[in-house]
Amino acid sequence: MNIEHFLKRAPQSMMGSGEDSDIVMTTRIRLARNMANTRFPLSSSQQEANEVLEKLMKAFLTPQEQLNFSYFRMVDLSQLERQLLVEKHLISPYLAKHKEAAAVFLSTDESISVMVNEEDHVRIQVLSPGLQLMETYERASALDDRLGKQVSYAYDEQFGYLTSCPTNVGTGLRASIMMHLPALTMSKQMNVLVQMMTRLGMVVRGIYGEGSENLGNIYQISNQVTLGKSEREILEELQKVVEQIIEKERNARKKLLERAYVTLDDRVNRALGTLRYARVLTSEEAASCLSNVRLGVDLKMIHGILPSSLNECVMLIQPGFVQQYAGTMLDAVDRDIYRAKYVQEKLGKDRLTTGEKGEESYDV
Numbered sequence: 530m531n532i533e534h535f536l537k538r539a540p541q542s543m544m545g546s547g548e549d550s551d552i553v554m555t556t557r558i559r560l561a562r563n564m565a566n567t568r569f570p571l572s573s574s575q576q577e578a579n580e581v582l583e584k585l586m587k588a589f590l591t592p593q594e595q596l597n598f599s600y601f602r603m604v605d606l607s608q609l610e611r612q613l614l615v616e617k618h619l620i621s622p623y624l625a626k627h628k629e630a631a632a633v634f635l636s637t638d639e640s641i642s643v644m645v646n647e648e649d650h651v652r653i654q655v656l657s658p659g660l661q662l663m664e665t666y667e668r669a670s671a672l673d674d675r676l677g678k679q680v681s682y683a684y685d686e687q688f689g690y691l692t693s694c695p696t697n698v699g700t701g702l703r704a705s706i707m708m709h710l711p712a713l714t715m716s717k718q719m720n721v722l723v724q725m726m727t728r729l730g731m732v733v734r735g736i737y738g739e740g741s742e743n744l745g746n747i748y749q750i751s752n753q754v755t756l757g758k759s760e761r762e763i764l765e766e767l768q769k770v771v772e773q774i775i776e777k778e779r780n781a782r783k784k785l786l787e788r789a790y791v792t793l794d795d796r797v798n799r800a801l802g803t804l805r806y807a808r809v810l811t812s813e814e815a816a817s818c819l820s821n822v823r824l825g826v827d828l829k830m831i832h833g834i835l836p837s838s839l840n841e842c843v844m845l846i847q848p849g850f851v852q853q854y855a856g857t858m859l860d861a862v863d864r865d866i867y868r869a870k871y872v873q874e875k876l877g878k879d880r881l882t883t884g885e886k887g888e889e890s891y892d893v
C-alpha cells in the first residue's frame with residue numbers, strides 16, 4: 530500500500546463500538562522492546578540506528594507479514610504526511626520528529642503500527658474501537674511473539690524487558706483508554722480524578738499523549754507502572770479503573786440533566802450553532818463544540834447526527850487534515866477558515882435537527 534491509503538480517512542478504531550462507546554473511544558496497547566547488545570536509540574549512533582532498522586526490516590518483512598504490512602521511513606515522508614499519521618494516532622508525535630532511521634510498519638487495516646527507532650528500538654501499537662483491553666493485548670502479544678522469534682530482545686531475568694525510560698522496564702506495556710469525559714470536566718471533577726488516578730498508579734494524558742493538552746474533553750488513561758506486575762494484572766487494574774470512571778461520568782451526566790438542564794441545553798445548542806454557522810474555527814473551539822454536541826447527541830438532546838461522524842470530526846479538525854482538505858499548506862488564519870467549512874460539510878449543516886422530535890440518524 531502506498532502512503533495515500535493511510536492518509537485519506539479517519540481510522541476505523543475511532544468510529545466507536547460496544548456498549549460504552551459513548552464514553553470510551555479507543556483502546557491502545559503499546560509494547561516497548563529493544564534489541565539485545567545494541568545501544569538504545571537515545572544514545573545510539575546513526576549507523577547503529579540504521580543497522581537496527583535493517584535487522585527489523587529483515588525480521589519483519591517476511592513474505593507472510595508483507596501481505597499485511599506497509600513500511601515507511603520518516604525521512605521519505607513529507608512533513609504533512611507525518612503530521613497526518615500523528616493526527617490519526619498511527620505514529621507518536623515523537624517518532625514524527627525523529628526522522629533519521631525512524632520508520633513505521635502499518636497494517637493495511639491501520640489497527641497495528643510498529644514504530645522503529647522511537648524512544649525504544651521497537652514499539653508495537655495495536656488500536657481497537659471501544660473498551661477491548663484483553664483482545665487488543667492478545668493481538669499485540671501475538672505479533673511480539675512472532676517478532677521475538679526473529680530478533681533477540683534486550684531482556685533481564687530479574688527486571689524483564691529493558692527500555693530507554695525506566696518507567697517502561699518490566700513488561701514494556703502501556704495500556705491506554707481514550708475517553709470522552711465532558712460531564713466530569715464541566716462539573717469540575719477532573720482534578721480530583723487525576724489525583725486519584727495518580728495514587729492508583731495510572732496516568733491521565735491529553736488526546737495526543739505525553740505533553741499534549743486536553744482537547745475537547747478527551748483524555749487518555751493509562752498504566753504508569755510496568756514493573757513488578759504481570760501484563761494481566763496491569764490490564765485488569767486498568768479495566769476496573771475505567772469502569773469506575775465510566776460510572777462517574779454517567780452519574781455526572783445524570784446530575785447535569787436533572788439539576789442544570791437549561792444550562793446544558795444552552796451549551797449544546799450554542800455549540801451546534803457555532804459548528805453550523807461559524808466562518809472561523811480554531812481547533813480548540815471546534816473540539817470544545819464537538820464535545821458539547823456529542824454530549825447532546827448521547828443525552829438525546831440533539832438528533833440527526835451520528836456519533837461516528839463527530840468522532841471523525843475530532844480528527845479532521847486537526848491542522849494536517851484541514852490542510853489536506855484545502856489541498857495546500859495554510860497559515861493559522863486560513864486553517865481556521867477552512868476548518869469551519871470542513872466541519873459544516875462533514876456534518877451536513879442543513880440536515881442537523883434539534884429537539885425531541887428529531888429525524889432519523891443519517892450517515893454524513
Ligand SMILES: Nc1ncnc2c1ncn2[C@@H]1O[C@H](COP(=O)(O)OP(=O)(O)OP(=O)(O)O)[C@@H](O)[C@H]1O
Nearest residue numbers: 555556557618621703705706707736737738739749
Ligand atoms: N487509547 C488511545 N487511542 C488512540 N491513540 C492513543 C491512545 N493512547 C495513546 N494514543 C496515542 O499514542 C501516541 C503516544 O502516546 P503516549 O505519549 O501517551 O504514549 P507512549 O507510547 O506510551 O509513550 P511514552 O512511553 O513515551 O510515555 C499519541 O499519539 C497518542 O495520541
